[in-house]
Amino acid sequence: MLGELLFKTVIASIGITIFAVIFGLLFKGIDRKLVARMQMRVGPPIRQPFLDVIKLMSKETIVPENAVGWMYNLAPIICLASSIILLLYIPIGNFEPLLGGHGDIILVIYIFLIPALAMVAGGFASGSPFATVGAQREMITMMSYEFPLAVVIIAIVWKLSNIGGDIFSLQFISSHPIWEEVGLLGLIGGIILLLALVIVTPGEVAKIPFDVAEAETEIAHGLLVEYSGRNLALFYIADAVKMFAMASLVVALFFPYNLSDFIKLDEIVAYIADFLFFLFKVFLVMLFSISLVRAGMARLRITQVVSVYWITITLIALFGLVLLMWDNQYSIKWW
Amino acid sequence: MIPKAFKRALWVFHVNSGSCNGCDIEIIAALTPRYDVERFGIRLVGSPRHADVIAFTGPITNDMVDKVKRIYEQTPDPKVVLVVGSCGISGGVFHESYHLAGPIERIIPEAKCFYVPGCPPRPEAIIQGVIKAWEYLEEVEKK
Ligand code: SF4
Numbered sequence: 001m002l003g004e005l006l007f008k009t010v011i012a013s014i015g016i017t018i019f020a021v022i023f024g025l026l027f028k029g030i031d032r033k034l035v036a037r038m039q040m041r042v043g044p045p046i047r048q049p050f051l052d053v054i055k056l057m058s059k060e061t062i063v064p065e066n067a068v069g070w071m072y073n074l075a076p077i078i079c080l081a082s083s084i085i086l087l088l089y090i091p092i093g094n095f096e097p098l099l100g101g102h103g104d105i106i107l108v109i110y111i112f113l114i115p116a117l118a119m120v121a122g123g124f125a126s127g128s129p130f131a132t133v134g135a136q137r138e139m140i141t142m143m144s145y146e147f148p149l150a151v152v153i154i155a156i157v158w159k160l161s162n163i164g165g166d167i168f169s170l171q172f173i174s175s176h177p178i179w180e181e182v183g184l185l186g187l188i189g190g191i192i193l194l195l196a197l198v199i200v201t202p203g204e205v206a207k208i209p210f211d212v213a214e215a216e217t218e219i220a221h222g223l224l225v226e227y228s229g230r231n232l233a234l235f236y237i238a239d240a241v242k243m244f245a246m247a248s249l250v251v252a253l254f255f256p257y258n259l260s261d262f263i264k265l266d267e268i269v270a271y272i273a274d275f276l277f278f279l280f281k282v283f284l285v286m287l288f289s290i291s292l293v294r295a296g297m298a299r300l301r302i303t304q305v306v307s308v309y310w311i312t313i314t315l316i317a318l319f320g321l322v323l324l325m326w327d328n329q330y331s332i333k334w335w
Numbered sequence: 336m337i338p339k340a341f342k343r344a345l346w347v348f349h350v351n352s353g354s355c356n357g358c359d360i361e362i363i364a365a366l367t368p369r370y371d372v373e374r375f376g377i378r379l380v381g382s383p384r385h386a387d388v389i390a391f392t393g394p395i396t397n398d399m400v401d402k403v404k405r406i407y408e409q410t411p412d413p414k415v416v417l418v419v420g421s422c423g424i425s426g427g428v429f430h431e432s433y434h435l436a437g438p439i440e441r442i443i444p445e446a447k448c449f450y451v452p453g454c455p456p457r458p459e460a461i462i463q464g465v466i467k468a469w470e471y472l473e474e475v476e477k478k
Contacts, residue, residue, distance in 0.1 A: 032373075036371070036373060036374075039368055040368045041368045041371040041373065041374070042371050042374040043371070043373060043374055044373050044374055044375075044376050045374075045376075048343075048344065048376050051343045051344040051376060052344045052376070054344075055343075055344040055387070059387070059411045059412070059413070060411035060412040060413075061411070062384065062409075062411050130382075217381060220381040220382045221380070221381045221382045221385065224382070224385070225381075225382045225384065226382075226384055227384060227385075228384040228385060228411040229411055232384075232385060
């Protein structure tokens, strides 16, 4: 029994790793192309991130003299590994998450912190003043987006607690879409929560306008300033995988619908169709929460990041939560 | 070993080693939608550790000599140097000035340099310079 589980875990982990790296990089390429088109540029080819990674892998890897060697080399590996682990918990299309179980939504929030923490550790270990500033900024950003993210998730879980069951598991949340449990007020509340989560997404994956920790023009790439060659490539892949995982989380929380729920399909066709549909949903989430925002905005200052998250987005998310609570008292039907 | 992908993903670190700022503006112009060097995979990066190409603009002044050397050493191999503007080639308008230590091959003799003449060079010329660097890397790859 245990041996079988272990075997399954190993095989699936290898599968998920390949899947995560390929699709993470692919979506990163699509994102870059889209942003370029939005800015009236031709843009790099979609396979550009793959070329970047291959190039970085073939470059010399330098460990600076005053760096803490083991931590400096370990940080990118932890960062990539924890980003991939995330995808073991998030349902992909019709496939059940491999490691799901009671309370995994809470776990996922915390695993999302690990790549950022690994980057902070790597930044401090690289012994450059730029990296230290970047690491401090990353910690501050982390503290700011965590609260609104928690509010969004608690709101959804609280709403689902009406129907009972294993509410703190992602599998349960994605098999009971929130839109089916709410009335009119709850619908508005849900949309507001979705908006808050969409704004948390670029912060979570360190993209413009919240990429203060990696600002190349102000602090020379911040955390990553000393990294080169293979280590930088690992961070590059981890960034892509994290972006993919975060978009999948948004999909799992708010748009868990599958094509096979609406159309009758054969088993295998259904799996493929759901998978493609899932990729499409991830693409849409990325388009609206990352690409569009990235093309249209400039970087915020670190103080603005904190006030945007702590004040504006938290208030918006709390308002959504309150609407969901009112929804229980005055149930107005919207369908 | 240099894989094929190398020349399609050149990351450039830009150093102002005493330029009048004319060349720097032209480098930025090469990134604008009109010339868009990102379509060749060329990106401007903020740290020499990430770079494959170091673009020096301007003649090397006495004060910049040790910084230029350090930046060159900080860049991981394989790397090439792109000298943008006439200044870096002959001193240009600053020719025979009292504070010049350039041109660059006198400071870093082992560097593989590519020159883009012009004062300032047009963005097309800068792109052509990078393509010269590609061709060189292609040759290295064949060997
Ligand atoms: S080449 Fe001309 S434009 Fe360029 S730095 Fe020298 S003087 Fe300025």
